[in-house]
Amino acid sequence: MTSLLPRTALATFAALGLMAGSAFAQDYPTQPITFIVPFSAGGPTDTVARLVAQAMSDELGQQILVQNVGGAGGTLGAGQAATAAPDGYTLLLHHIGMSTAPALYADLPFDPIEDFEPIGLITEVPMTLVARADFEPETLEELVTYIQENGENVIYGNAGIGAASQLCGLLLQDALGVRMTEVPYQGTGPAMTDLLGGQIDMMCDQTTNTTTQIQAGEIKAYAVTSPERLDNLPDIPTTSEGGLNLEVGIWHGLYAPAGTDAAIIERLTEALQVALVDETVITRFAELGTAPVTEGQATPEGLAETLSSQIELWGEVIAAAGVTAQ
Numbered sequence: 001m002t003s004l005l006p007r008t009a010l011a012t013f014a015a016l017g018l019m020a021g022s023a024f025a026q027d028y029p030t031q032p033i034t035f036i037v038p039f040s041a042g043g044p045t046d047t048v049a050r051l052v053a054q055a056m057s058d059e060l061g062q063q064i065l066v067q068n069v070g071g072a073g074g075t076l077g078a079g080q081a082a083t084a085a086p087d088g089y090t091l092l093l094h095h096i097g098m099s100t101a102p103a104l105y106a107d108l109p110f111d112p113i114e115d116f117e118p119i120g121l122i123t124e125v126p127m128t129l130v131a132r133a134d135f136e137p138e139t140l141e142e143l144v145t146y147i148q149e150n151g152e153n154v155i156y157g158n159a160g161i162g163a164a165s166q167l168c169g170l171l172l173q174d175a176l177g178v179r180m181t182e183v184p185y186q187g188t189g190p191a192m193t194d195l196l197g198g199q200i201d202m203m204c205d206q207t208t209n210t211t212t213q214i215q216a217g218e219i220k221a222y223a224v225t226s227p228e229r230l231d232n233l234p235d236i237p238t239t240s241e242g243g244l245n246l247e248v249g250i251w252h253g254l255y256a257p258a259g260t261d262a263a264i265i266e267r268l269t270e271a272l273q274v275a276l277v278d279e280t281v282i283t284r285f286a287e288l289g290t291a292p293v294t295e296g297q298a299t300p301e302g303l304a305e306t307l308s309s310q311i312e313l314w315g316e317v318i319a320a321a322g323v324t325a326q
């Protein structure tokens, strides 16, 4: 369409727009920021988000609120964040699910790459294979035999299709060649409550949600999915020590809706990097079996690279497992 305004007027408007945008970005943030966490409160993604939010809030001088939007394996919350105003006041803190969802959902309501501006990678957290305290198997070897013999009678809790706990269960079932009965929750916070209550038999979840209960002897732990044993859970063998081919690390990243001003992204990346060297964050992460990523990874480039390579990796793994998109 041809504009009715002369070229000079258009140029002036554009310049004014740019100035307004950068003035706005310079002042940022002038109001509280919201982190959308696409899982329930009390779970591992929520735990990481609240620790990082507090430290970033101290750095930015503005409150950061955590809004839990659980459901559909994290895709509901991610979809909501994708359509939020790109003004730096609504961000998404999500995990590996950003990279598995495209292979698991035929009609994903967002594009993890096109609809978001990456801010930075945060941390990588190992998973643990855990069960209710009175579950029969005592060791990983016994667990493997038990699942193979009992298949669908084993009740496995997860946070829905696209969640890390679902991915880990998928890899486990694929490795063992059996199906269990999967019970989806809006996050593994409530799934942990049911595991403690004995309503479900087992799950595979991040150490950020299982360490305290394992250390207190409230649940059984069979293995960690990291290549090496963990400092905070030194008695728990790795999956490979038990002969199980299941290694997975759950990474978390921070995103803004596409179209967010580059100066705002830069300010958020800086604040994230400050948060990741915060003593409280480092100490609590270590207690929960994780550590912040390096400064070079806590960047838009670091997260973009991880996201695209993980979309490729999990797309292949999920296709090879013969899982049909929902």
Ligand code: ASP
Pocket (backbone or CB within 6 Å): 039, 040, 043, 044, 045, 046, 095, 158, 159, 160, 162, 163, 164, 165, 166, 186, 187, 188, 189, 205, 206
């Ligand atoms: N750990 C969960 C999962 O992806 C999500 C959560 O509740 O944080 O399975």
